[in-house]
Amino acid sequence: MTPTSPILITMGDPVGIGPEIVAQAFRDGAADGCVVVGDAAVMARAAAVIGWAAPVQPMSSLHDALPQAALPVWQPRALPEGLATLPWGQVQAAAGRAAADSVSTAARAVMGGEGSALVTAPLNKAALAAGGVDFPGHTEMLQTLAGGVPVRMMLANEELRVVLVTIHQSLRSAIDAVTFDAVLQTLRIAHASGHGRRIAVAGLNPHAGEGGLFGDEEQRIIGPAIAAARDEGIDAHGPFAPDTVFMRARRGEFELVVAMTHDHGLIPVKYLGVEQGVNVTLGLPFVRTSPDHGTAFDIAGQGVADASSLKAAIRWARRAIAIPR
């Protein structure tokens, strides 16, 4: 990539809140220098939904000069006609397919150096499935496009950055998935991300096991993985009691926290409000961020969706691009 390549923002599911929050970000000046990857007519409808008269400007190439006070849209060839006439807020095969095509086109462009980062608006899992897309969401799709590299989800806001060892599985199976390799790999990915050097590792059990009294994963698995990471030069600490480590990180004692389970990590990130929460995929060969919410089909097309998290995702992408590698 070149430093001047635009950040590419996918439109998300065309009938969810994605297009209208993307339009808001441009209208409010939060997406200057960015380009939407998606359907021009869908973005024109979204601009109308938020009462913004600025013209959508289709771009034939990402090398075109960016327009001022407009919504620049680079449209993947694969997109069908008529997307902008689909009803809002329903699971539709064509919408899922178009959303996925926009993501893959944008990701390939970023990997090819034509974009500096990827910011993705929300997909709908059911629409993807209806459209014959074999991935449950962005992360898996991007991981495959990038050749199957190991990735981790980081959830972040201005106070806290949490990297998760396990995510979308039952709590019972998540405990089994907390292995030496999974924890060490998470620490390597978190460290390499550049989003923070001093890393706290939360335990799995109450009081981080209280010396083995409340579970032994800290002694058998997490502690040894931290030791191995430290041997590699990673500034990892812990395992700490889960109930206080996030508060300690919030106060500045650590820059990143590695959490074993989805909810240990996400409860504190979301506690003060989901509006500022951002999802950052670590481990990919490019920067990818997204808002920390879904398509919100129940309010799509009404112009009432909150674009805060998407704007934060764009800010985080800019910040991540600037990290020296």
Place this chain on the structure above:
Amino acid sequence: MTPTSPILITMGDPVGIGPEIVAQAFRDGAADGCVVVGDAAVMARAAAVIGWAAPVQPMSSLHDALPQAALPVWQPRALPEGLATLPWGQVQAAAGRAAADSVSTAARAVMGGEGSALVTAPLNKAALAAGGVDFPGHTEMLQTLAGGVPVRMMLANEELRVVLVTIHQSLRSAIDAVTFDAVLQTLRIAHASGHGRRIAVAGLNPHAGEGGLFGDEEQRIIGPAIAAARDEGIDAHGPFAPDTVFMRARRGEFELVVAMTHDHGLIPVKYLGVEQGVNVTLGLPFVRTSPDHGTAFDIAGQGVADASSLKAAIRWARRAIAIPR
């Protein structure tokens, strides 16, 4: 009890931070109308530690008139001589024994109507064991003194009140302990406590199981227990995704949250700081609160301990006494 009975505050382990934070609460006017249950000489040493010259006033009976600008101490007969000469911050059998005797004396007085509530300063688990006390902590001791009633821990601050289904056990065993009966019992105890009517129940799994995709405890256990509670007239809702339910309660959507595990519940309560966190034991036939920290042997006797959580525990006890039953 009579409305004018004093709140009884136990001194805690005599060589931990308990006595000095209790002295601080009296000095700062946060314990007006309360009586310390413990050793008078220990409390005199604690007052000296915080540089407070007010005299310790031993009370021969809880029916005595309360002194002004003094530290009223009601001393259990069982306490030995010399407690105030024990070295600070060490596990000592005599200290553990005296702390436990103060708790049982105070609890019996409250159950006998001579006190309106019990506020307990921290015990040390190892000192209790060294002193031949067969309980790991307050909760189990009080539960036994009250005849073995089922109890639950509520952790609360000014923003959030969380009642826990499981507490001090491994996460793996906690999952097994999330039964229909345990959840329903928790809802009954939470409801009867009067600390809030509208109750949210957090799920166990990510996204509360995502319809069974990430675990089925919500469908098999938690959902049916909520339904049974609602049939009993309890205003219970859920199960909700653990990562957003606490944020929703913080914003006022619910008055109480029932959490399945120690850390799902305690992470959000402690996230903004442990100083204001209070532990309230629900289910006992009397009001009992305590600060949400331990004996802090490493700083005991230096006059630097923070009494905020104890002061909050006293405030919560006053509030709980006022709840109509």
